[in-house]
Amino acid sequence: MKKIKWGILGPGRIAEKLAVAIQQSENAELYAVGSRSLDKAANFAKRFGASQSYSSYEELCSDDKLDVIYIATPHSYHCEHSMLAMKHGRNVLCEKPFALDAGEAQKMIQCAKDNNVFLMEAMWSRLLPGMKKVQELLAANAIGPIKMMSADFCFTSSPEDKPRLFEPALGGGALLDVGIYPLTLACSFFGFPKSIEAEADLTDKGVDATSTYFLNFANGAKAELYSSVVKESPGQAIIEGEEGTLTIHAKAWTLQKITLKNGVEKTFDTSYEGSDYLLQVEEVNQCLRQGLKESSVNSFEWTMNMMQLMDDLRDIMGVNYKTGTKA
Ligand SMILES: NC(=O)c1ccc[n+]([C@@H]2O[C@H](COP(=O)([O-])OP(=O)(O)OC[C@H]3O[C@@H](n4cnc5c(N)ncnc54)[C@H](OP(=O)(O)O)[C@@H]3O)[C@@H](O)[C@H]2O)c1
Known part of the structure; x- marks a missing residue:
């Protein structure tokens, strides 16, 4: 069967990992790379075996041999670059967070519908076998x-190491970069919350260096989640029930090992072959082969609810990027 031809827009850190996942997929090939620099595109293309390299995102999006373009630029460009690709008739996999805010996300989804193309958020954790296992338990x-x-997801960075995380104009801060993972776990298990609270330590530029989210769910469950870009944390998730606990071992967002304690103790190995991102690449390949315009797992409804939740948390924390539709 003909392989799905992928293009990468914005060949940075995460794009390298997605390129490895494309190489691992029997259904996909990396065909083209688009960067603001031809040298960079050509170098990336050579390393990962792509035949085409382009010196602008516009040129990449104009290549009608492409089946899908992966958007891997900083958060604040996801809306602009996804829409550029979709207006050229390209299917799109867009990195998480899908957009800066729910208003941008809505514009992107409308653009996909107007251009009759596929669009999906790259929230790979939702496609892992461990996610299904916890949901089943x-x-x-x-x-x-x-x-x-x-649950938590924290790591130590700095403006020198990862400038985009500390710049309001690039959608910096912990929430959109890593807080989205514990939120994804909690909301995948219990649905979206009926009420929320949040607290944050803001940087002098006003983005959340560390933030904590308190969620109350309709089934009576509560969640306390936190994330940081300036310190480390255990990275595990624990769900407590009246009759036992479920531990999703670190790194919880990869959902590779789950321990159930409910009188007896049982550990489930939910690890998977290949890159963390391979199942996400396969989900896109499969949707495109079936002519779908939306994934049933990372659906538009899921993405809109998550973007709205993060908007609401940001309002409580007082984080304003002064760009996007909420500016
Ligand atoms: N799914 C995951 O596990 C995961 C992990 C890490 C990051 N991400 C997401 O992926 C996105 C990119 O993250 P990253 O760490 O890969 O970013 P990055 O390396 O800092 O930047 C990615 C690329 O974006 C392009 N770009 C366009 N405009 C830019 C600007 N004004 N400033 C900086 N870069 C610009 C650059 O490509 P050219 O210069 O070549 O045009 C750059 O190489 C983020 O939204 C992040 O949340 C996802």
């Missing part, structure tokens, strides 16, 4: 009524 009432979930 909770549905089977393995730990009784849920009381509390705690």
Whole structure:
């Protein structure tokens, strides 16, 4: 069967990892790379075996041999670059966070519909086998009524190391970069919350260096989640029920090992072959082969709810990027 031809727009750090996942997929090939610098595009293309390199994003999007373009630029460009690709008739996989805010996300989804193309958020954790396993255990009432979930995703960075994380104009801060992962776990297990609270330590430029989110769900469960770009944390998730606990071992967002304690103790190996991003590449390949315009897992509804939740958390924390549709 003909391989799905992928293009990468913005060959930076994460794009390298996605390129490896494309190489690992039997259904895909990396065909083209578009950068603001031809040298950079050509170098990346050579390293990962792409035949085409372009010195502008516009040129990349104009190549009608492409089946799908992966948007890997900083958060604040996701809307502009996804829409550029879609207006050229290209299908799009857009990195997380899907956009800066819900208003931008809505514009992107409308653009996909107007141009009759596929669009998906690259929230790869939702496609992993461990996600299904936890959902199945909770549905089977393995730990009784849920009381509390705690989870975190923190790492140490600096403006010198990763400038985009500290710049309001690039959508900096912990929430959109890593807070989205514990939020994704909690909301994938319990649905979106009925009420929320949040606290943050802001940098002098006003983005959240560290932030904590308190969620209350309709089933009575609560979650306390935190994220940071200036310190480390254990990176595990614990769900406490009235009759037991589920531990998703670090790094919880990769969902590779889960321990159930409910009188007896059982550990499930939910690791997977290949790159963390391979199943996401396969989800896109499969949707395109089936002529779908939306993934049933990373659906538009999921993405809109997540963007709205992060907008609401940002309002409580007082984080304003002064760009995007909420500026
Ligand atoms: N799924 C995951 O696990 C994961 C992990 C890390 C990051 N991400 C997401 O992926 C996106 C990119 O993250 P990254 O760490 O790969 O970013 P990065 O390396 O800092 O930047 C990616 C690329 O964006 C392009 N770009 C366009 N305008 C830019 C600007 N004004 N400033 C800087 N770069 C610009 C650059 O490509 P050219 O210069 O070649 O045009 C750059 O190489 C983020 O939204 C992030 O949340 C996802």
